[in-house]
Amino acid sequence: MRNRIDQPRVHGYDRVTLIVRGNALPPELAPTRLPRERDRHTVIVAADPPLDLPTLTALLGRHLPVRCASIRLVLSEAGRPGIGQVIADELRIEVLAPAGPVMLLPSGMLFVTTGQWWRFRPGEAGERQGARQPAPDWERLLPLSPRVLPPEVGMTAVPAGLWLHDTRPPVPSLTAAVLSVPVDPERLTVVIGRPAGAPLPPEPVYAMLEALPRALRRRMLLVRYGAEGGTADTVGEWLAARTGGTIEVVSEAGDTGGSRSAPVESDDRRRWRPFAQRLIYRAGAAPQVTQWRDPLPGVPSSAGAQQVEPDWAVEVIRSGLWLRSADDDSEQELVRRLPIDDRHPLLVVGATGVARPARAVTVLDAVVNRLPVDTASVLRVVVTRPPAEGDAGLWEPVVERHGPLLAVVGPGHLVELPGRVAVEPEPGAVPGPEAPSEPEPEPAPAPTPAPTPAQEPEPEPAPEPEPVSEPGPALEPDPAPGPVSVPQSPPQLRPAPTPEIRVEEAPMPGPAAEHWSSPEPERQDQVPTRPASRGHYTGVVFADWGFDPTPDWRAGQDVRVPEELTGTTAPWQPQRPGRSEPAGPVLLIWSVAGLRTGEAGPPVGDRVRFAPGSRLRVVEVEHLGRDEPVLVLLRDTGPERGEQSGETPATAGDPTYDPTGPGRDAELDRQARSALRRAVEAVRRTNATSAWPFSPGRGYRVSR
Secondary structure (H helix, E strand, C coil), X not given: CCCHHHCEEEEEECCEEEEEECCCCCCCCCHHHCCCECCEXXXXXXXXXXXXXXXXXXXXXXXXXXXXXXXXXXXXXXXXXXXXXXXXXXXCCEEEEECCCEEECXXXXXXXXXXXXXXXXXXCCCEECCCEECCCCCHHHCCCCCCCCCCCEEEEEECCEEEEEECCCCCCCCCHHHHCCCCCCCCEEEEECCCCCCCCCHHHHHHHHHCCCHHHHHEEEEEECXXXXXXXXXXXXXXXXXXXCEEEEECXXXXXXXXXXXXXXXXXXXXXXXXXXXXXXXXXXXXXEEEECCCCCCCCEECCEEEEECCEEEEEECCEEEXXXXXXHHHHHHHHCCCCCCCCCEEEECHHHHHCHHHHHHXXXXXXXXXXXXXXXXXXXXXXXXXXXXXXXXXXXXXXXXXXXXXXXXXXXXXXXXXXXXXCCCCCCCCCCCCCCCCCCCCCCCCCCCCCCCCCCCCCCCCCCXXXXXXXXXXXXXXXXXXXXXXXXXXXXXXXXXXXXXXXXXXXXXXXXXCCCCCCCCCCCCCCCCCCCEEEEEEEXXXXXXXXXXXXXXXXXXXXXXXXXXXXXXXCCCCCCCCCXXXXXXXXXXXXXXXXXXXXXXXXXEEEEECCCCEEEEEEEEXXXXXXXXXXXXEEEECCCHHHCCCCCCCCCCCXXXXXXXXXXXXXXXXXXXXXXXXXXXXXXXXXXXCCCCCXXXXXXXXX
């Protein structure tokens, strides 16, 4: 005879019914936290061992309220047609049930970790309802699958929205920090990065988020998590500039609540915690700090600033701290836009401090001595303008403690001042091509004399054939270039060809970049130009297929070039004046054996040719409608050229890469696809359309 404690029992609450076995309730269940809706009754089944379907249906028929027309059945895997649909048909009610494991969050939300909620009605097929119940306002706008998901980015659904992380093994599991991110009912939250994971470059993250519906992109919350490398701030700034919306960035997953809390999981690669915990990005404005932690304990703060002297204050900015005075207001836009560095917090000294170095260094030392040890030990000092030559001795203690000074040049770029400090030019000096009367010679064996304005620069001798070299690792563009050395005296000028910048290595333009395909013929500054040269070319080539027969362009297909195929190293627009639209798709080829012809391609870049018999492998195809391909990504597979054959920037120089090992083709396809996708997204952002080279609309799809 079965013990009574094993019999199912039903507990009734306000619009909630709980079915368990025995008298004790599971400790994790708190009926007061459960969602309540006027037109829907919530039923939680926590019986162990589980109830069979006839018993569960009978209990619901006896204990549901009269005139109950809809229930939310909180029972893992009940969203299968064999359970939810059967209950809906027998009881003639609407049933919402999860097709996967379901968890109850502290906020009362019910979240399906690896599935969806389904709605079943009597005699009707089930309908997907998303992963969250009750559903926030943005749930209905979130696509079931992303329209664009670059190969470098992995996506996991979380209660607050989406979690973007790297794709390297092991596959991340849902952590307490991610699950505890509060759900904003009006804004989609995107968590970026993971502890001990590879930092995500901003380009693929932006490409994925830019493909979301505009209503989601205009109001979004980005959360830094682990080793995200400043990607959240860069992407937030791009999205705000592109959509004209408001993007909020939270410093880390442990700081999403209203009060400050320690990070749940730490990452050894980040050696300091940003003082700015929440920032708001708007188009055309510097990031605004709305929540922060005080850098100096015990010092009163107001509006993100702490007064350290009657005429000096320390303000929290995105990249660290700003030691400022009332006279530095004219520099606030420049200073507040400085990019964040996970490795080094910046302490910025304004123009007033540079003009009064003795007092500024004294206040700076007092501030640094009160900072946390993990912050002060890796601090870098930035000046908004180079100090005067006579003040070099006053800055020596700062250089010895924190390394060479960094100076702000241009719109937020940082350069490292050489040696002690840089020399500020004398007032009234006019920069020009004339060199000083006694310039220091270059370390080259035979320095070239500087040309005079009246003479044409002597052309350099014809360049020798370029040697074949392995491509370097792929450059991951940063919001601003890193520190570089500046010579103490101007170098002697000599004519030199513009260095080559391949498309995949060029700094990815921001979303607010101007169209490189502007109708004005003189506007060609968005794509780098270089003198034409000969030799093998490794990089991205833009071409179109003009041969018969035309391949059907399937991912994984090997294509043989029947005749000489010519492309360019710079993108071109099919609708460009003077060029007819191609009959077939636009081809992007990762070249390893292509040869430069020595001719410049229209309007910029070099021409690259592939000899008859060259073999290309299709790695990805973008379609318009059901069958029409519009963009084909290919990898040059031969003929081989020694050790360089088939390499991409990500495999070159990798000691673990084995070109003859198992899975070689799949790995080369993946690396080539990644490099080509970065080039595609860069052109699309520069060209102000997410569907370059065409505008395919709703029928657009991608196959790999």
